[in-house]
Amino acid sequence: MINDASTQWLVQNIIQHASTQSLWLSDENVLKHLPDAKVWQHKPLFVTNRWDLAQHAKQFGFNAEFNDFDLTAISDNSVDHVFYRVSKEKAVVHHLINEAQRILKSDGILWICGQKNEGIKTYVEKASALFNCAKDIQKDGTNYSSQLVKGNSSDNILDDENYRELRPCINLADTILVSKPGQFGWNKIDLGSEFLIAEVRKLLSGQSKNFQQCLDLGCGYGYLTIASRDFSVKNRTLTDNNAAALITAKVNCVQLKIEAEIIPTDAGKELQGKFDLILCNPPFHQGFSVDGDLTEKFLRNAHRLLTENGVAYFVVNQFIPLEKKAPEFFDHVNLISRNKSFCVFELRKN
Incomplete structure (x- = not known):
């Protein structure tokens, strides 16, 4: 229907x-x-x-x-x-x-x-x-x-912001990232993602934790991967369902010499590997509408893809009830930080 x-x-x-x-x-x-x-x-x-x-x-x-x-x-x-x-x-x-x-x-x-x-x-x-x-x-x-x-040709071409072109437009520390229209938040640093990385960095700063496989689930232009490149991670995978996001994430990783697999999937559904670290800022809009099922889709796939002793970090807007949705998939759901707009959760299987 x-x-x-x-x-x-x-x-x-x-x-x-x-x-x-x-x-x-x-x-x-x-x-x-x-x-x-x-x-x-x-x-x-x-x-x-x-x-x-x-x-x-x-x-x-x-x-x-x-x-x-x-x-x-x-x-x-x-x-x-x-x-x-x-x-x-x-x-x-x-x-x-x-x-x-x-x-x-x-x-x-x-x-x-x-x-x-x-x-x-x-x-x-x-x-x-x-x-x-x-x-x-x-x-x-x-x-x-x-x-x-369609009638006779016209010179009234619409301004598409040079849609096809990648352009340097995002300042991240001492790095300029490229991006393009056609993806959510294409020309800015998402405040939720920035908050997630800051809080996870605090948690890991006192640990000598080494991760084997890190998944950037819903990667966009690659911010979570790039901002966490100082984390001790052996292998990285980025995935998204948006074509513009995958293009820009690949270019940014190559530019910064980050070795990573970049794979198109539906919220990770097609991935087969296991990951001991998952970073995710799940979307909550489907087109013009808010779609609560999207959060559940990302949680379900994160649970399937996480190793038994792995950890997933999610950031969501305050109005997304992740603390109610996540226990269906994870035994341990820990709110580690919140601000006026966002909540960061640590999710574990056991």
């Missing part, structure tokens, strides 16, 4: 209008339950920047590609339809509208939708100027949508 009205509108139009030359652009806003593509006349190419969505789509018969919305392999003026429910980040939306204008044939259609508080009306206005067409915004309940027909 699809709960999001905008996604429901999009899926209905994909089923009715998709041709063999169609593209579905999808990210975390889309859906938890994909319709079975086998019942559709034509299956659009499914492109997503989320590893979990790509794997899910493949199970339902889609030709799915996982990348950082890199559409450079798609020729200009070659696509009949592009279907897109707007993303949370403006740079992503602008990038994909620009790319839709490039790859659509003359008179090709961008099917775009979203909800009012997501900026959809402004996006449609900008896209219609780029497409040289009428904006024709339609409202159905909470969903706003438009079918934009």
Whole structure:
């Protein structure tokens, strides 16, 4: 069942209008339950920047590609339809509208939708100027949508903050890290992650603890790994489900000569190894919505991946009830520190 009205509108139009030359652009806003593509006349190419969505789509018969919305392999003026429910980040939306204008044939259609508080009306206005067409915004309940027909070429390219480019933008001690749009908190140091590292460093400072395997679970651009590079760790693994995060984490590790495996997974689900140290600042948003199930997913996988005598350190916002969720998976749940915004927990199996 699809709960999001905008996604429901999009899926209905994909089923009715998709041709063999169609593209579905999808990210975390889309859906938890994909319709079975086998019942559709034509299956659009499914492109997503989320590893979990790509794997899910493949199970339902889609030709799915996982990348950082890199559409450079798609020729200009070659696509009949592009279907897109707007993303949370403006740079992503602008990038994909620009790319839709490039790859659509003359008179090709961008099917775009979203909800009012997501900026959809402004996006449609900008896209219609780029497409040289009428904006024709339609409202159905909470969903706003438009079918934009590509007209003559236009110079009204939307500002996508140079979406494809990595850029040095984060100061960490004496190090400049690179990052890019397309991932949460891409151009700043997350205060929760900073708090986690500071508190774990205090705990470990009086110990001669050596770790064999450290997992950065939900790594983003790699902050937890980079900020903990002075910890005594033999091997490091970083994982995320976001393509931009994996790209930037790899570049930052190479730049700092940190040897690490960087692996796409759904909150660690596909990992098979065991780790005696896990560092995690789990996300609590799925697209525009708060998703409590995300915290449980990270806890469940952390429990599976942790060695019997290992330790996991989690940081969460104050309103996330981790002290109630974690005991389902861990015998020892210890709140080691809190401030006005965050709580840091130490989790052990025994």
